[in-house]
Amino acid sequence: MTDKRRRADGLLPLGLPVPVRVQVDAAGLPSTVTLGGQQGGAPLAVEQVDEAWRIAEEWWRETPLGRTYYRVIVDGGRPLMLFHDDLAASSPAGTGTAGANLEGDWYEQRY
Amino acid sequence: MPIACLLVPSFALACELAERPSLASRPVALADIAGLRVEDSTAEAARRGARPGMTLREAVAFCPSLAVVTPHPARAARAAEALVDAMAMVSPLVEEAAPGTVFADLVGLVGASGLYPERGMVEHAVLEAAPRALTPRLGVAERRFTAYAAARSVTAGGAAAGEVAVGEAPARYFPAGAGPASGLEVGEVGEASVPAALRIEPDEAVTFLAGKPVEWLPLDGERRERLRLLGIETMGAFALLPRHTVEAQFGVAGGRAWLAARGEDPTALRPRPFARERVIEQAEAQPPLVSREAVQLTTQQLLGRALRQPRAQRRFVRVVRLRAVTEDGRLWERTQTMKEPTGDRERLWTAVRPLLEYADYPGPIAELELELGGLTAESGRQGGLFVDRTRVREQLDEMVRHMKVRYGQSPVARVVDVEPWSRIPERRHALLEYDP
Numbered sequence: 001m002t003d004k005r006r007r008a009d010g011l012l013p014l015g016l017p018v019p020v021r022v023q024v025d026a027a028g029l030p031s032t033v034t035l036g037g038q039q040g041g042a043p044l045a046v047e048q049v050d051e052a053w054r055i056a057e058e059w060w061r062e063t064p065l066g067r068t069y070y071r072v073i074v075d076g077g078r079p080l081m082l083f084h085d086d087l088a089a090s091s092p093a094g095t096g097t098a099g100a101n102l103e104g105d106w107y108e109q110r111y
Numbered sequence: 112m113p114i115a116c117l118l119v120p121s122f123a124l125a126c127e128l129a130e131r132p133s134l135a136s137r138p139v140a141l142a143d144i145a146g147l148r149v150e151d152s153t154a155e156a157a158r159r160g161a162r163p164g165m166t167l168r169e170a171v172a173f174c175p176s177l178a179v180v181t182p183h184p185a186r187a188a189r190a191a192e193a194l195v196d197a198m199a200m201v202s203p204l205v206e207e208a209a210p211g212t213v214f215a216d217l218v219g220l221v222g223a224s225g226l227y228p229e230r231g232m233v234e235h236a237v238l239e240a241a242p243r244a245l246t247p248r249l250g251v252a253e254r255r256f257t258a259y260a261a262a263r264s265v266t267a268g269g270a271a272a273g274e275v276a277v278g279e280a281p282a283r284y285f286p287a288g289a290g291p292a293s294g295l296e297v298g299e300v301g302e303a304s305v306p307a308a309l310r311i312e313p314d315e316a317v318t319f320l321a322g323k324p325v326e327w328l329p330l331d332g333e334r335r336e337r338l339r340l341l342g343i344e345t346m347g348a349f350a351l352l353p354r355h356t357v358e359a360q361f362g363v364a365g366g367r368a369w370l371a372a373r374g375e376d377p378t379a380l381r382p383r384p385f386a387r388e389r390v391i392e393q394a395e396a397q398p399p400l401v402s403r404e405a406v407q408l409t410t411q412q413l414l415g416r417a418l419r420q421p422r423a424q425r426r427f428v429r430v431v432r433l434r435a436v437t438e439d440g441r442l443w444e445r446t447q448t449m450k451e452p453t454g455d456r457e458r459l460w461t462a463v464r465p466l467l468e469y470a471d472y473p474g475p476i477a478e479l480e481l482e483l484g485g486l487t488a489e490s491g492r493q494g495g496l497f498v499d500r501t502r503v504r505e506q507l508d509e510m511v512r513h514m515k516v517r518y519g520q521s522p523v524a525r526v527v528d529v530e531p532w533s534r535i536p537e538r539r540h541a542l543l544e545y546d547p
Contacts, residue, residue, distance in 0.1 A: 011529060011541035055534050065535065111536050 017107035022082060030070055030082055035108065044074040054086070069111065081111045113217040114380065116250045117198055117237060118262035119190075122211025124151040126187045127180040129244035139178045140170055144441075146181060184442035185478075188434075190245060195383070197240035197247075201226075201233055204382040211245075214255060216380050234308035249308035256376035257316045260323050261309040316374025321347030328368040329378075334361050346372035389484040392417040399438045399475035406435070406476055407467050411460065413481040418456055422486065427452035429485030431463055437474035445470070452487050459483075508547035521545050 021034035021043070029052070032043040050071040057065045066086035073079055085105050119125050124141040128134055138156035140149045149170045152161045160173030171177050191210040198205045204216035217233055220226050227233045234249050241247045250261025311319050323346045325338045337360070343349050349357075350372040358366040370377055392413040400406050410433065417423060429452045435443040445466045453459060507523070515521050524542035531539050 011527070011543055012524065013529075013537045014526065014540040014542060015536045017537065057535060109536055 015110050017083065017109040020082065020106050020108045022084075022106035030072060030106070033072070033074055033080060033082065033106075033108075044076075044078075046072045046074055047077075048073040050079075071111075081109055083107050083109060113221065113251060113253060114255050114258045115198070115202070115215045115217050115233065115237065116255070116258035116262040117194055117213045117215070117241060117247050118250065118259065119194065119211040119245045119247050120263065121151050121153075122191070122209075123182050123184075123187050124153065124180075125211070125245050126190045127182065128153075129190070129242070130183075130186065131180065132244070134178050134180070137178045138174050138176060139180060140167070142167060142179050142181050144182060144184075150182065183440035185436040185440045188442055188444075190242060193242045194245070194247060197237055197242075200240040201236050204380060206381050206383060212259070214258065214380055216382065217251065230310070231308075234310065238308060250311070251308065252311040252316060252374075253313040254316065254371070254374060254376040255378050255380065256329065256371035257311050257320065257374050260320055260327055261311045263327060264319075264323070265307045265309045313374070317350070320372055320374055321345060321350070325349050325372075328371060330361070330364060330368050334365065334368075337361075388486045389482055390417050390420045390423045390486070391480060391482045392420075393478065393480045395478050396476055399477045400479075401475045403467065403470075406470075406472070406479065407464065409479050410463065410467060410481060413479060414456060414459060414463065417481055417483050418454070418459075423454070423483055425454070426486040426488070427454045428459060428483045429487065430483075431459060432480075432482040432484060433463065433466060434478075434480040434482070435470075435472060435476045436478040436480075437472065438477040439474055441473040443470065443472050443476075452485070511545060511547050515546075 019036050021036070022030045023032045023043070025031040029049050030046050032045055034043045035041070050073065052068060052070050054066070054068045059066075064087060067083040068086055069081065069083045071079065071081055083106070085107065088105055121141075124139070127141060128139060138153060138159055138161060140152040140156050140161050142148070143150040147166060149161060149163050149165050149167060151163055152170070156170075156174055156177055159177070161170035161177050165173075167179060171179070187210060191207065194211065194213050195205055195207050198213045198215040202215040202217055202220060204218075206214045208214060215237075221230065221233055222228065227236065234251060237249055238247065248262045248265035250258040250263070250265065252258040252261050325343055325346055325348075326335055328335070328346065328349070330338070338344075338349065343352075350369065352369070354366060354369050357369045361368070367377065394409050394413055396405075396409065400409060428449060430446060430448050432446045433444065437443070447462050447466055449459075449462060511521055511523050514523075521544050523545040525545050526540055527543045529538060529541045533539050
């Protein structure tokens with residue numbers, strides 16, 4: 001099993017984030033999601049944002065980690081867990097321009 | 112909950128005496144299976160000094176007119192089954208506590224809505240069905256031990272026995288045949304074999320038990336001896352002791368015996384499995400089987416026949432019991448409990464065959480009996496929690512080793528906890544290469 005995702009200690013992390021394309025509304029909340037990989041296809045409209053929270057970890061290290069998670073319900077009632085990588089983004093979540101395509105900064109992940 | 116107890120005291124001896132009525136008037140001792148010591152003796156023989164435990168030579172020295180009979184376990188087993196069948200005639204809930212001691216639950220059988228509307232009809236039905244030559248006694252009471260004591264109190268011919276300190280005789284006593292539904296014939300061996308029954312009402316139990324000897328209590332020999340040394344001879348005296356002191360001296364068994372002596376025996380009936388949960392196949396061999404191979408072949412045939420019985424179809428077997436009777440009436444019996452129920456003939460035979468291969472039969476086999484018991488209603492198999500998991504793990508390891516040889520790496524991984532407390536999901540769990 002050779003895998004780039006494998007860590008130096010031989011462990012293969014589970015639940016790694018999968019990049020997705022997300023468009024945000026005026027408030028910076030996700031409005032449409034285009035899933036990547038085999039799930040990709042037409043953009044899914046976000047019907048409802050159930051919950052949002054932010055985590056800031058390892059701020060004492062050289063590569064700190066900051067994410068804003070959104071639990072959303074997309075078209076058809078399917079629940080998704082999305083997060084925005086706050087530290088990698090050119091425009092932080094919640095302050096983005098309406099309609100902006102923030103590919104590269106958004107991920108889908110099982111929490 | 113009315114409970115009936117059908118009892119034949121000194122059962123093995125009673126079986127031999129039933130076969131030889133001419134010995135009824137003589138002192139008789141039953142030899143042990145080795146033919147060296149006295150296993151049991153009649154009251155008359157004991158009175159003359161021939162007591163259980165002594166050698167036959169000693170017993171004959173004490174009682175020159177002593178008649179010694181040898182035991183026939185197969186005969187006793189058949190008689191014990193006849194007693195169980197007699198109880199099963201009236202109740203589906205029957206427990207054989209010991210050969211010659213059978214309990215039955217009579218709940219719902221007696222009364223206006225029951226099968227036996229009049230009192231005494233149940234007793235009559237049981238006694239009529241029981242082998243009369245054994246002179247069985249029947250006791251009926253609300254509790255198990257009281258029923259046993261009632262049965263033990265009845266003597267052939269009609270007097271209550273075992274009264275140490277006689278209290279008021281409260282119980283209804285009647286010889287069978289004089290009961291409400293009379294018609295029972297007198298036994299073939301004369302008046303002494305007339306069976307009888309005794310019913311103890313709940314409010315009479317304490318008075319009834321008070322005068323009975325403590326030897327009857329469900330206690331081991333050591334505890335009974337201690338009671339004797341303490342000068343406690345009757346159940347009445349025993350029941351007067353505070354419960355906590357009895358339990359302190361005699362433990363849990365003492366507490367149970369104390370309740371039994373007060374007519375409050377808490378022991379529940381443990382009914383045998385219903386007949387529909389077992390199938391029995393028998394074969395008689397003439398001439399008797401002398402070779403191991405012949406016994407194995409006959410047993411194989413019995414197994415096939417048993418599995419073909421409709422009752423065993425699409426059922427799994429939990430217990431296999433083998434019984435062989437020698438031509439001189441000796442008994443060989445083995446029971447094999449399956450680790451997991453199975454209906455597969457080969458598996459059953461694999462379990463049974465070692466019993467036959469290493470058997471030490473007491474003589475040429477004249478009768479063979481095979482019983483498949485504990486038949487389950489299931490047609491599927493419930494895997495074990497641990498045994499099967501071990502097997503699965505072994506199979507998995509073997510398979511992974513093969514694949515590792517073929518592909519150079521293990522294609523199987525297992526999930527391990529890394530930082531399960533982490534707020535970052537991908538840090539919580541990981542896959543670790545499975546390398547057996």
